[in-house]
Amino acid sequence: MILPRLAASSLRGASPLTRAATAAASSSSRTFATSAARLANSLLFLEHKNGTINPASLVALTAASKVGGDVDGIVLGGDDVDGVVDKATKISGLKKVHFSKAKNYADNLAEPAAPLLKSIVESNNYTHVFAGHTAVGRDIFPRFSALIDSSQVSDIIAVDSEDTFQRPIYAGNAILTVKSNDKVKVVTVRGTAFDKASEEGGSAEKAEVKPADAPLETEFVEEKLNVSSRPDLATASRVVSGGRALKSGENFEKYIEPLADALNAAVGASRAAVDAGYADNALQVGQTGKIVAPELYLAIGISGAIQHLAGMKDSKTIAAINKDPDAPIFQIADLGLVADLYDAVPEMTQKLK
Structure with a gap:
């Protein structure tokens, strides 16, 4: 269950007094998060395409690390996913990288991915599951949340504690503080809210997972992309x-x-x-x-x-x-x-x- 606690004015243009009060509240929350973090155990969905890990996943890792405890990754893909798995093991902040290879996982479809995530979360007793708030995350995570009977906390921009997060509402004009009482917190992270985790310096271990035996009623047909020589809009400086x-x-x-x-x-x-x-x-x-x-x-x-x-x-x-x-x-x-x-x-x- 998700409990909204308060809505504050938008960040830009807030009075010094408001900003000071918000900072004090955040500091208090972070202190609580540190003590509660000993029980936290997070799983990060690592989205990738053409052999490259999505920057939004690296941002989500930074958010997951603020909860505390260990953070593991999960990589899904076809038979050519080994290169991505190797890159994932080098990401700073990950302890273990689960991966599963199957044709059904090659196109980021929610139907095969959600049951596998459910299986991994339940067998490893994860308390939190994070992903970037991307088109893929917005597709897979609602189905996964329903399977484990949790309410998703979407598009967060701050972590106050292990069960409390901030997300924008009303087109960013107000910030909602949300507390989740669910056993497993399912969270998507805004891709601009945190710094990206480093893709170097890590030494995570690999753990292959047997593909979930789930019927697939959806067929991937094609993807049409606008190819441009200019920088990508979502990640350009x-x-x-x-x-x-x-x-x-x-x-x-x-x-x-x-x-x-x-x-x-x-x-x-x-x-x-x-x-x-x-x-x-x-x-x-x-x-x-x-x-x-x-x-x-x-x-x-x-x-x-x-x-x-x-x-x-x-x-x-x-x-x-x-x-x-x-x-x-x-x-x-x-x-x-x-x-x-x-x-x-x-x-x-x-x-x-």
């Missing part, structure tokens, strides 16, 4: 995003993409730009798109709707170009330029070149 003010797909391509290339940045877009057909849906940043936290986020022609801010407000440096001096984006921007993007962007692109 720099992001250039365009909004509705660009007025057309041609302008989006003409103004946003050259600037992104000059910065070696990923391209993003607001929901308004995506809905208008200026950019592909895979580029959407926001509450219903991708959550990003790059070193630099450059918002061009984006007003700053609450849904968009929810997807990028954790960026280290936010810069904005908008001709409206009262645009909400300027309230959270570290750097702002009140100018017509059709003049400012070409000039900036030229100077960067």
